[in-house]
Amino acid sequence: MDKSEKLALSLSGLLLIVFFGALMYAAAAEDLEVPTCITDMDPFTTDTLFQTSEDTYELHMIARMWAFQPSTIRLPVGSTVDMYVTSQDIIHGFKVENKNVNLMAVPGAINYVRVRFNEPGEYFFACHEFCGAAHHTMAGRFVIEESVDEPETIGG
């Protein structure tokens, strides 16, 4: 092997190791992980939102043809949400705008992510897995406000 080839190979290896290290740092420092197996949650068929501690909420969301239940979730700034998502029919999915939330909703399985909303605003999400003729009308949003008297969900 030529010297220059060895250099190119080492540089490539180094690049990938640096990337990997940065990802492991993000996982350790910011808890940036990908969804994992959920085994401590019973299957659910209705959507709910409830408070589990002062600023923590648990959301059970159902995706179906062609709506998210709930489709609007109104919460105060600083809320942390434990989101559990499943599908009642075929595969759906969504990504919340400007947030590291991106989940597939698959029938027969529960998906989970924890997200914290530090800034007020509207966080839009659209169904991003093809789910039939009206797929493009399936969307929802988080509405995060400075003061919310009663956290609520709309569309269910």
Added chain:
Amino acid sequence: MENKETEHEEEFKPKGAVAFFILLIILFSIIWFGLYFEMLGRV
């Protein structure tokens, strides 16, 4: 002629390709870390 060509090839060192490759790695790092910090900003 034939000999000269072989000689030229023996001493061929891909300096330009190495320089190109280093630039490529730098470009890759810029793009990748751009998106990485986008992700950190969305926490």
Added chain:
Amino acid sequence: MSDYSFRFTKSSKYLNAALIIIPMVLLFIGIYGGLMQTLFRAGIIQSDPFVGGDYYKGLTFHGVLNAIVFTTFFAVALGNALIPYSLKKPLNTKVAWASGILMLAGSVLAAIVILMGEATVLYTFYPPLKAHPGFYIGLTLLVVGSWVAFFNWIPMYLEWRKENEGKKTPLAVVGMMTTFIIWLVATLAVAVEILFMLLPWSLGLVDQINVMLARTLFWFFGHPLVYFWLLPAYVMYYVFMPKLAGGKLFSDMAGRLVFMLFIIFSIPVGTHHQYMDPAISSQWKLVHGIFTFAVALPSLITAFTLAASLEHAGRKNGATGLFDWMWKLPYFDKEKWFFPFLITGLIIFIFGGIGGIVNASYSMNTIVHNTAWIPGHFHLTVAGPVLLAFLGGSLYMVGQFMGKKIRFKGFAMISPYIYTIGLLIMSYGLKVGGLMGMPRRTNTGASYANPDSVLYQPDWVAYIDMSVIGGSIMFIAVVIYLVSFFGTVFSKSDSTEEGSVVTFPISEPLHDEPSTWLRNFKPFIIILIILIVLSYTPVIYDVITTTYDTSLPYSPNSPVPLR
């Protein structure tokens, strides 16, 4: 060294020409579908003006015809050409014809049910969306046909190895065999998915299906599929391009190492498409992510080796200095019209390559998964280097196998540059839109890009419009290419004695190390099998134990199950 020529039998020449011309027609239908999709997404059309049906039907035939049918036919045609040519052995034409007929029958069957609107399930055909059984049968026939082509080459390869002990297998053959070893292993999983799950369920013999299991089997196949697309292009880069540029392949060993690394790492990586899925533990997703990083290595080595080969060519053409060689290459030489198809693909692949690393980067996948970034990315790979190399290869082979001179060489030469401009515009729009949250596979024209809709997202519109502009330029480029392609096909044959033999531009290596440890596929296949078992056993176990329900079939038109 003068170019070596090989006399193919008449029958195998007809076959190879047919394997290129027929999918070219299907490709054009698919590309037409692609153009319509950009118009749908921008809200310019609401139904297909020629074929009828909605965005999703168009998306299905665009994906199936371009990414699965055209690519498979081309890979088989290239193998049918390069393997007999490089080994100097005749092709068993009966078997080769059987393979071609199976592939054609399957493709036509699948295309018909898609165009009838009976299989609007996109090219990933995730259950519980159900397609007409003809769709699954058609895909199976296509895959089986490609297996038959591969099985036809194995005895030729083994025989050659026996007769030429101690000699290196020609790099082109190593590359084509690698392509089909990966293809065979990968398609076994999708064959299990189709034959034991989807087809009986679609026929009504089985009621329910485990959606996550089917999805996982699909991605076992779905990622190596991209290497099945890419590797024939790599074969052309390594074997043809240095010679076309006027130089030599910098390192023969690098080429062999790259192909062997692809055998090892291209399959135990599929779960990186399922980072955002439930029912698979994150640590196993990470393992697949690490292997995906590993499979980036052979592509990085390729980038360097090809740059060094082009530098060698550039210096032979009189270049001095550090970067002068880049300008001393035959970019606009009509007689070397094949070169632009390869070099444009490589330039595009700079962006395709880093995009792929981003997608594979574990938690970073949350910012791109299933957004418009993804089609933005894979158009820079499969619809970039792969398509362009395949178009160039198709034109070259059709000229060789029909014994015709290439017509409208200027059109052929310029088309990849025009295409590249369009592609970069379209992909930029898709990628930036995706980072803003724009979903892929979505008829945005009917909602998010429609000012009258309550869902209107004004921020996305500029990026959607960019994909219309880029997509239109790409379409025009392909039409320009087809003038040359069909101009050649329908031109009067100038069949001289010279025209009846076939020649390929095979590059000589500059560094030709013995690389004895890279000469045999066996150890690498064994490592592959070990890695598959280690990486997929826990994933399948997770999927089976963590899912709690199975699914009835659904049509895309109703939220009520079909039975």
